[in-house]
Amino acid sequence: MKKLLTGAALTAALLWSLTAGAQGILYQRVPFASTPNPVGSGARAVGWGGAFIAVADDATAASWNPAGLVQLITPETSVALSYHNRLEQLTFEGYNADAESASIAAANLNYASAVYPFHVGEVNMVASLNYQRLYEFDRSLKYTVRGANSLGENFIQDRAFDQSGALTTVTPAFAIQITPQWAMGLSVNFWGLDSLGGGWDQQFQVTETLNPGLATKIRSWSENQESYEFSGVNYVIGTHLKVQNFTIGAVYKTSFEADVKYRAKNELSQFAPFNPALNYTSQFNQNEDETLTWPESYGLGVAYRFSDRLSFAADAYSTRWSRYILHTKNGDLNLITGDQSTNVQDTWQARAGAEYLWITPKYVFALRGGAFYDPEPLADQVNQFYGAAVGGGLVYQNLVLDAALQFRWASDLKGEQVENVQAITNVQDYFGIVSLIYHF
Numbered sequence: 001m002k003k004l005l006t007g008a009a010l011t012a013a014l015l016w017s018l019t020a021g022a023q024g025i026l027y028q029r030v031p032f033a034s035t036p037n038p039v040g041s042g043a044r045a046v047g048w049g050g051a052f053i054a055v056a057d058d059a060t061a062a063s064w065n066p067a068g069l070v071q072l073i074t075p076e077t078s079v080a081l082s083y084h085n086r087l088e089q090l091t092f093e094g095y096n097a098d099a100e101s102a103s104i105a106a107a108n109l110n111y112a113s114a115v116y117p118f119h120v121g122e123v124n125m126v127a128s129l130n131y132q133r134l135y136e137f138d139r140s141l142k143y144t145v146r147g148a149n150s151l152g153e154n155f156i157q158d159r160a161f162d163q164s165g166a167l168t169t170v171t172p173a174f175a176i177q178i179t180p181q182w183a184m185g186l187s188v189n190f191w192g193l194d195s196l197g198g199g200w201d202q203q204f205q206v207t208e209t210l211n212p213g214l215a216t217k218i219r220s221w222s223e224n225q226e227s228y229e230f231s232g233v234n235y236v237i238g239t240h241l242k243v244q245n246f247t248i249g250a251v252y253k254t255s256f257e258a259d260v261k262y263r264a265k266n267e268l269s270q271f272a273p274f275n276p277a278l279n280y281t282s283q284f285n286q287n288e289d290e291t292l293t294w295p296e297s298y299g300l301g302v303a304y305r306f307s308d309r310l311s312f313a314a315d316a317y318s319t320r321w322s323r324y325i326l327h328t329k330n331g332d333l334n335l336i337t338g339d340q341s342t343n344v345q346d347t348w349q350a351r352a353g354a355e356y357l358w359i360t361p362k363y364v365f366a367l368r369g370g371a372f373y374d375p376e377p378l379a380d381q382v383n384q385f386y387g388a389a390v391g392g393g394l395v396y397q398n399l400v401l402d403a404a405l406q407f408r409w410a411s412d413l414k415g416e417q418v419e420n421v422q423a424i425t426n427v428q429d430y431f432g433i434v435s436l437i438y439h440f
Helices: 002-019 043-047 066-071
Strands: 076-093 100-120 123-136 139-148 154-177 182-191 198-210 218-243 246-253 256-271 280-294 297-305 310-319 325-328 331-334 347-359 363-373 376-378 381-383 386-396 399-418 421-439
Touching (some): 043 386, 043 399, 043 421, 066 123, 066 154, 076 139, 218 280
Antiparallel strands (some): 076 100, 100 123, 123 154, 139 154, 154 182, 154 198, 182 218, 218 256, 246 297, 280 325, 297 310, 310 347, 325 331, 363 386, 399 421
């Protein structure tokens, strides 16, 4: 009986630490379903491989480099629709766990904008209002863990993790042409105004059987439900300089303190078939107003126009993920790792792309392609992601139609943890987008 009680206590402690970690600061970890690095929107930009900081010459400029808006000479409006499919193949280490695949697929409104150029004297200015879907959080995973506890008793755990949500912004932007070659721009991102893009939810369930079989001693079930409501404001400052056939663009996205409303509900129940005295159910709820320091980021881009038909661009971009800190009443933690690690690595992206135009009296056809290096942050290292994109476009009278497909992948990623179980992961990430722009 003493051994049985000890085993029950250890099992309960394990499950409670997994499901009720919101009491402390060890549970809260938020994996992204899309790239966590800041990128802009639009099918034309995606077709360039995201090398758009120095180009930024369509209605999506506010999301890449607001200074590029000065290149727009007529009022216009745009809308972009996207489809995202991510497949993760995981092989677990540390426990005898089944290899599993997790996938998500969703179609969304990715971007919408209205742009109005105007003049004050001889100074060109442009104002725009934009909506952007920036980050995806949908993930779903089920797997089974087998092992033995410290008493040598076998156990089986069935685990299920679900996460859903997104972050969107409503963004007014303004650009001014200071000289014929030089422009400056500013975007103001208001996060969380859209009810469909103002946060994310997580749910983690564990069902455990201790000593499975006819002599089963304990069955336990636990569930942790968490929700995060996110709101805040930050700024995007951009500059755009033309030097003969070269264009140089730079952008800086400020850090900001986001308000996060954290809600958690944790339940644990235990059933002992041969000892009803060990049966129990408990529940813990927590509501907390937290603050999240969102990291700053900055990038530099260069574009070169070989002719009216052929252009090339390259970008370099960095995000300071080491400053991505959630401030709770129990202490600070980095949401990348879900603990108090201060060794989360900053990331550097590199992107390159090109565009070729076929110009006819009535139509302009475009072919685009690009490639990029887009690592994801992790403790003490980065996960190496690579990608390629291809796209095309059509300009007819006042209409511009663009489409692009992006493939982003990573192999043998080490260091990812799925609820305390180490995993090696292969990722295949498909992103398709269609944009329509109308010039008035």
